[in-house]
Amino acid sequence: AANQRWAMQLDPRREKGDATAHGDGNPFKWVERGDTEYPWTSEFAIVMTSLFLGLTTGIAVAGFKTGIKATREFVYSGPYSDLVNNVGKVVSNNVATLLNVKAASINIEYALFPLIGGLSVAAIMVFQGNNLGPGVKGIVQEIDDGKPIDIGKYGAKTAAAIATLGSGVSLGPEGPAVELGAGMSRVISERLRMPRDVSHVMISAGCAAGVAAGFNAPLSAIVFALEIVQPSVVQSDDSPKSIRAAAPAVFVAASISAIACDLLLGGGETFEVKKDLVRMLGENSRILELPVFFALGILCGVCATSLRKSIEFWTNFYKGKIPNARFMRGVPRPMRPVIGSLVCGVTAAKYPQVLFFGYEKITNILVGTKGDNLMSLLTLTFVKMQLTASSIGSGLVGGIFAPSLFMGATLGSAYSQVVRGVFGLNLGSSPTYAIIGASAVLAATFRAPITAVILLFELTREYDVIVPLMATAAFATLTIDILESEGGQSANPTWAWWWTINSQSAAMA
Template sequence: MQISSILVNLLNRFQPQAAVVMLVVAMIVGIATGIGVCLFRFLIGFMQNLYWHDLALKLNTINPWAIAIIPVLGGLVVSFLRIYIQQTEAGFSGLSNAVAKEGGRLPYAKIPLKTLAAAMSLGAGASLGPEGPSVELGSNIGSLLGQVLKFSSERIRLLVSAGAAAGLSAGFNAPIAGVFFALEVVLGGSLGAERSNLNNTITVVVIAAVVSGLVAQIGLGGEPAFNLPVYDVRGFWELPLYLGLGVLASFVAISFSKTLKISQDLFAGKIPRLAIVGEIPMPLKIVIGGLCVGLTATQLPEVMGIGYETVESILQDSPFSLWFRLLLLGAKLLLTGICFGSGFVGGTFAPAIFLGAILGSAYGQALGLIMPVTMPIAAPPAYALVGMAAVLAGTVRAPLTAVLLLFEMTRDYRIVLPLMAAVGLCAWMVEQIYPQQGKQVRAEADILQKIKIAEVMNSHPMSFRASMPVLQAAQVLTSGYFHSALVMDSSHQLVGIVTTQDIERNLSKRLNLMTVSEICSRDLLYTHADESLAEALRRMETRDLRQLPVVDRNITSRVLGIIERQAITTAYSTALTKQAIADKIAATKTELPNIIETEATSSMLTKDQVLRLTEQESIKSS
């Protein structure tokens, strides 16, 4: 890529500071994402006008039921786009997996058509949201710039996270929530080195989110997403009522997540009792989903599309009956699952907000019917606000993002306390009942469980005599930029570990008269060479340690080496790369069997020889 080479040569020539480069690139990510989200929103509006104004007027003259075909027509176009771009894993789990396992290298070439598919889906009335595609758009822009500039995997991950923050910031006009979303969801499952440099990480993410939000305000306007009348919490005694809403929100969030999963499995032919049907072809899937959307449009239009108009009505205390609110809750849950599983493209933020608003308003209305007149409570819209944040937090598993997002969307801080209470309880209950974030942790543990400490440990660590003066030890550590050293007695038995922090804590004392044995840490945790890296990391985390001595299993005072946290991180990244290469080789074997046979015949090589050459080429290209 010629542009990539030119930019890299410029960076090599002028050699600007790394922090300056990252901040400039973060600004570019923010500007590009903000512009992209504005164009995406305009495209959604254009599609909605095309489908539901121009086309709907013509069809309505034929038969009022004919408008049910509109989502089907839009869905067919979406299905062909998805087949063309070969869309695979989507959503926030796919994004966090790409950050953790693929060094943030996303297939950015597909994002224009994928964004078009999302705009056509939402324009056709699919019960999904625009925020997921906005986040994906920003993440791919960050990945593109990182790959063009040939950054390291660590920096590309950071730019992907900055792009995600920029996408959410522009999509909701909520830069603070965008920052916390990137930290909670995108980087939350990564074992990478970003955590060791948190200040730089936050700075880059904040810059991208703020710039993107500013661009979106210029293009889309700076008004909050929802206009609210005044609602106040009536008293501290009302807080338990909001906790009750948090409990209900947890069950709605779990039901929502399970509905999405079941719908995907159903259309993919993965439901055991329905497996005989097999996977439904993409065009047929989306026709079924589009038909459901179209029929819903004729009978219950409040639940189709993004749904923010209905949410606005609820927050304005629209006179819906309690039973109608419950009907909207069930219909939205079912329709979103169908749209998601059938192949329409969109996010789950907006449906979660819709479900939370309906749940909260129904809960508030029910309380108004059963609470005595002597105990006045807040109006249903106040409970709707809290429900929006609670269901969103339970669905996305990002409580801080949900609280800040609702604050930025409404710009009303009067119900922050009940908001935090309900969100916190909902997020905790969801994680206890339906744990999902732990899957990434378990995946990391599975990888580290397969690697033995003996493969990674430093077998020749720095060591000091117990009688060495502290000042001399300090000079050795600082001159070589070391962090720690083992302390051994005259019999070469382990006494403890001395670190630069140990020396700093004793600077006020007379160090010239002290030895390292007097200041070293003696109450040590240690590990054995035949144990796994997962076990070593677990022991480090119990006391926030950076290293552990590796000792003989039978003679614990005999040191075999030392294992450091940084070495575990490196081993984990290497294992992921090794797995990616193995997957690439496996894919090459399945995709090119005929080529291998042809090459083996035409070049007079054996099949095994050609296969080895293919593996070598796959490794080079990876």
């Protein structure tokens, strides 16, 4: 019929050399897709579309980061800050008198800073009917189910992430940036009426574009998409043509997105590691240091396992599934982010370092952690872990890339102090161990050792760090595999675990 819409796809029988496929010699077949004629899905067209996807994602992530920065300025140095500081001084003095401590040691105002983020997320949830839209896994499911796109929910989730991160809640921007890239791919696929298998490729390219723009690290983004995303979204009946186009599409989208975002932000709001921070031992001593890195990898694997377990615990807590927390079932869904932001704020009154202020805190740790003793570093690792898990479980919107790096950096620096002070070993610098620890926790948390190693190498530009990075990331990933398999939990070899947890949090009733 004239009003039917068709798309040209490569006949899978032709791919297999089946002689029955299109005797006229045409290797393509037309499949019904909608209302208008759509005569292209070639590999070249897929790659060119990924170029546009990379550009739009780079612009979108730049806008997203600008929104976080503007919100942070409003909360911490604008009118809201003036109000909170005035209230905080009065409350701090009264609390100090009651507890017989110095007022300067209590930062009561920090309890109110994240609160505005929780209230904003609650308002958005009410407006959206308690549904902030799908994560990456939900986007893939929408495509497979043929559901129409709801752009409003994508925008609402991005706004909720801006409010969450701008108010300092203990999460990170990379997860939302990845979802923003996946969302942009969904919009483009829907507008161009792309077939399902091509839409899967666009999701991989969109996620790569999100990571590239988020970290200004296109090489890591490419590895991330091909190591983690593509194996999770590709299906057995996807055409060989679309699978072949995945790698070049990811390459193009990641590179264009990183360039676009960097041009718009001028290099700001990105994680940077100074090159001179990495100081390793001499050539003859490096082999002796490897066992020390193996042990660090095991500790990082334990840390990543604890983070994952904590996220599951706090998610169940806010759902009211914990035996002693059944009362949470009666808490209205929009109130849970408010509670999560209050938990974050009250804790930050004592440990303000755990709040999200871009990558400033991680950078301070890498510079040398002056004034941070062993116990304070371990305390920050534990507190950051629990606040991150609580924030995710309550429904606040953000990712765990940055928190994983923070926890790994503090744990690595603490480990350096132990091997130096307790065992008296003359090893590499403390920032070196912080960088390697950050990579290892990231690798184990997402079960993405290649991505983690490439990312930290791309940020440091130091080839000498590659071998200890690989050794530590390998042992960290092995440790989490062993711990979770012994705990009766099936191993999730990719980022699919995070998609599942994120989707459950977003859909809590």
